[in-house]
Amino acid sequence: MNTSSSLSRSSISLACDVDEGLSDHASLCSIEFDGLNDPDNPRNWPKRTRWLVTVIVSLFTFISPVASSISSPSLPLIANDLNIPPGSVLENMTLSIFVLAYALGPLIWGPLSELFGRLPILQLSNMFFLVFNIACSRATTSSQLLVFRFFAGLGGSAPQSVGGGTVGDLWSPEERGMAMSVYSLAPLIGPSVGPLVGGWIAEKLNWRCAFYGTSIADGVLQVIAFAVLRETYAPQILRNKAKQLRKTTGDSRWICKHEATYTGIHWTTVIARGLIRPLQFLCTEPIVQVFALYMAVLYGLLYLTLTEFITVWSVQYHQSPGIAGLHYLAIALGSTVGGQIGARVLDKLYRRMAAKNGGVGTPEMRLPLLMGSAMTLPIGLLIYGWTVEAHTFWLLPDIGVFIFSVGIGGNWLCMQTYLVDSYALHAASAIAGVVSFRALAGFGFPLFAGWGNSILALITLVIGCPSPFIFYAYGPRLRAWSRVASVER
Known part of the structure; x- marks a missing residue:
């Protein structure tokens, strides 16, 4: 082996051995990070850099949900301009079809990020979203708007799954709670910020301005991302190192272990295996199945509330679109509040419980917070439903929605962190499975508005409250049984 290469290897650990899987029994030189303190490992980047990347990815995750809901106050205007029957399912679909694309997109983008790295997938998907979001502003028929909205949602869905994996790449379990709270906040407040801004747009401007505004904001963010974002996925970083060494030395034996996994396998098979992984998780992993079901209920309730809010405040409380949007x-x-307070409690509990366990943390140490925050959901729903039905002072329904939203923020933070801790390098696929399933509820619930809040509260009580206790007791056994849950966190 030529060791006189000018390429610096200070951050590369080398281990040469024989790979019996190769027909020529070639000796391979495996590339790994050089110990726990290797500066090329994303978790060892300066904290300022890690936070900068986290914030940019979180903003990607934020702008897409804003675009998904910003047109909701303008639905009557859109229906009038595009000859859509008012109050029809078609009118509601112009809003919710964006979220339907969230069911498909993560199944594609999440696995691809584990094959080609986070960076190209985030950049490509956001530009895809930007192009079709601009197209929405130019739609002249309902069919055009539906198609453009769907493809915009397809592009905007990538950060919903890839972003969680990126946070896991950058932060160790002890630090992850706070970073995950920033990321988890984006898909929750985005859908509510959209109508807040969209209400004033509907009142003062043309509905097309809603799409102009989100496109301009996303375009600026994309320019910043080109300058700031770096690859965070460790296998891809090591693949790039191996590729550079092969090019510099002319020796084809340089390889990282993740490349070796796919040696001799056709690239189409590799991609097919990656794309099917989220569906495998949904079909075979009890952890993913239960969290997907619970998150589907929460996300469906969130979008149901977003769809009905304008009607509640404009019809029952006789408020203008701008004022109604303030709610x-x-x-x-x-x-x-649920995400930020939850993050501090989550990290504190995790460190305390890990210390009592000999310094060893487990994913189940994320669940005590979930046990408490799950109770806020049925309480908030009951307050909101009953006070609106009784036409009480406007602040009381808002208090109910606030309590309900605290639960959503805290619950999604706990569940997403638990998934990242449990599935490590395959976290993007696990989250993709959950995000895809929840998106179906986000699309479907608003189409069937009118369900009683008492019934919805009962659903959250039956599904949500027992789940953290069950996983706390049986989570280690389920992870030991799983073939993909990892001890590398």
């Missing part, structure tokens, strides 16, 4: 602050503030 979405209850959702945004509740999600923020």
Whole structure:
């Protein structure tokens, strides 16, 4: 082996051995990070850099949900301009079809990020979203708007799954709670910020301006992302190192272990295996199945509330679209409080419980917070439903929605962190399975508005409250049984 290469290897650990899986029994030189303190490992980047990347990815995750809901106050205007029957399913679909694309997109983007790295997938998907979001502003028929909205949602869905994996790449379990709270906040407050801004757009401007505004904001964010974002996925970083060494030395034996996994396998098979992984998780992993079901209920309730809010405040309380949109602050503030306070409690509990366990943390140490926050959901729903039905003072329904949103923020933070801790390098696929399933509820619930809040509260009580206790007791056994849950966190 030529060791005189000019390429610096200070951050590369080398281990040469024989790979019996190769027909020529070639000796391979495996590339790994050089110990726990290797500066090329994303978890060892300066904290400022890690936070900068986290914030940019979180903003990607934020702008897409804003675009998904910003047109909701303008639905009557859109229906009038595009000859859509008012109050029809078609009118509601112009809003919710964006979320339907969330069911498909993560199944594609999440696995691809584990094959080609986070960076190209995030950049490509966001530009895809930007192009079709601009197209929405130019739609002249309902069919055009539905198609453009669907493809915009397809592009905007990538950060919903890839972003969680990126946070896991950057932060160790002991630090992960706070970073995950920033990321988890985006898909929760985004749908409520959209109508807050969209209400004033509907009142003062043309509905097309809603799409102009989100496109301009996303375009600026994309320019910043080109300058700031770096690859965070460790296998891809090591693949790039191996590729550079092969090019510099002319020696084809340089390889990382993740490349070796796919040696001799056709690239189409590799991609097919990656794309099917989230569906495998949904079909075979009890952890993913239960969290997907629970999160589907929460996300469906969130979008049902977003769809009905304008009607509640404009029809029952006789408020203008701009004033009615201000009530979405209850959702945004509740999600923020649930996520930010939850993050501090989550990290504190995790460190304390890990210390009592000999310094060893487990994913189940994320669940005590979930046990408490799950109770806020049925309580908030009951307060909101009963006070609206009784036409009480406007602040009381907002308090109910605030309490409900606190639960959504806290619950999603706990569940997403638990998934990242449990599935490590395959976290993007696990989250993709959950995000895809929850998106179906986000699409479907608003189409069947009118369900009683008492019934919805009962659903959250039956599904949500027992789940953390069950996983706390049986989670280690389920993870030991799983073939993909990892001890590398």
